[in-house]
Amino acid sequence: xxxxxxxxxxxxxxHFFIAWPLLxxxxxxxxxxxxxxxxxxxxxxxxxxxxxxxxxxxxxxxxVDRDLDKKGFRSKDPFNKYWRFFGRRPVAEGLxxxxxxxxxxxxxxxxxxxxxxxxxxxNSYYVFAIMLYSYGIEAFYQIKKRKQNFPxxxxxxxxxxxxxxxxxxxxxxxxxxxxxLYALFFYPWTMAHLGTNDLIDIxxxxxxxxxxxxxxxxxxxxxxxxxxxxxxxxxxxxxxxxELGDIALYGFALAFLMLIGxxxxxxxxxxxxxxxxxxxxxxxxxxxxxxxxxxxxxx
Numbered sequence: 501x502x503x504x505x506x507x508x509x510x511x512x513x514x515h516f517f518i519a520w521p522l523l524x525x526x527x528x529x530x531x532x533x534x535x536x537x538x539x540x541x542x543x544x545x546x547x548x549x550x551x552x553x554x555x556x557x558x559x560x561x562x563x564v565d566r567d568l569d570k571k572g573f574r575s576k577d578p579f580n581k582y583w584r585f586f587g588r589r590p591v592a593e594g595l596x597x598x599x600x601x602x603x604x605x606x607x608x609x610x611x612x613x614x615x616x617x618x619x620x621x622x623n624s625y626y627v628f629a630i631m632l633y634s635y636g637i638e639a640f641y642q643i644k645k646r647k648q649n650f651p652x653x654x655x656x657x658x659x660x661x662x663x664x665x666x667x668x669x670x671x672x673x674x675x676x677x678x679x680x681l682y683a684l685f686f687y688p689w690t691m692a693h694l695g696t697n698d699l700i701d702i703x704x705x706x707x708x709x710x711x712x713x714x715x716x717x718x719x720x721x722x723x724x725x726x727x728x729x730x731x732x733x734x735x736x737x738x739x740x741x742x743e744l745g746d747i748a749l750y751g752f753a754l755a756f757l758m759l760i761g762x763x764x765x766x767x768x769x770x771x772x773x774x775x776x777x778x779x780x781x782x783x784x785x786x787x788x789x790x791x792x793x794x795x796x797x798x799x
Contacts, residue, residue, distance in 0.1 A: 507590035511562055511601070512555045515585045519787060520664075524550030526790040527668030527682060529797040530743070535673050546671050549615045553631055554664070556608035557638055563601045564642040566591040571708045578776055579700045609635065619671055626670040634660035648711045654698075658690040665790075678743050685740035688733035692759075693782045695726040699766075699775040723766050730759050744796055751792025755785035 509515070528546045532538050562569070569592035581587040590596040609631070616627045641657025662683050669679045698705065698712035699722050705712045714722035734756060741749060762778035 507595040510584035520554040521547035522790040524668035526793040527665035531673030553612035630667040662687040688729040691729040748792040748796040
């Protein structure tokens with residue numbers, strides 16, 4: 501395979517491409533359920549908005565961190581290989597220039613914005629506002645976590661991911677209790693997921709001077725962070741599940757069992773290696789949530 505193509509696959513984390521439309525469209529089908537109707541063209545459009553918009557965010561992440569990523573980088577690091585199919589950080593390694601990276605971000609974001617403005621008002625305004633906020637808070641997160649004594653970057657930064665399925669909902673629906681409950685349900689999961697990522701990458705973050713959860717508080721407290729937000733996630737699920745049907749209930753129950761197992765394993769092992777083993781479990785639960793909500797609508 502062409503080396504340039506490999507670099508762009510790693511830059512965009514292309515092997516995860518199916519996850520973003522599924523998560524985004526789980527919000528959209530909830531809006532179909534609540535407001536009535538269904539549209540294949542809108543479903544396709546929302547999928548493209550999700551894919552282009554999220555990929556733009558990943559490219560922005562690498563652009564902002566291009567200099568710091570040069571420190572402590574190891575292409576054979578298992579964590580790096582998990583997120584990047586060929587294990588490269590193309591911007592930091594000079595495989596893709598910062599200028600081209602910025603142009604790619606603007607191109608992807610521009611295409612997403614163009615699609616967003618084909619939505620009727622005020623839905624287009626809601627979704628576009630979330631997109632602008634998400635890119636702004638992503639840049640804030642990457643910069644703020646370099647120098648902080650309290651995890652402001654983490655607590656604020658993952659609101660972009662939290663709002664992603666909400667943006668899918670707002671492609672068709674209005675800001676309402678369902679949208680709020682989805683956000684309140686998903687936010688603790690993003691915090692637990694973030695803590696797991698930080699736990700795995702603690703060695704590189706120390707080299708780069710990143711003030712992540714385990715760097716600030718130690719490995720054991722990072723695991724308590726993951727556990728605490730997982731429990732809050734379960735609590736908020738009790739409210740969100742009232743908006744859903746039986747299929748979602750069964751799917752969520754399976755995901756909860758997976759998260760319980762992941763947390764018990766982390767509490768037992770207390771290591772970055774354990775974090776790497778349970779990270780796919782977290783991603784699996786996200787997909788189960790999204791697919792369960794979609795199947796709930798279909799059936």
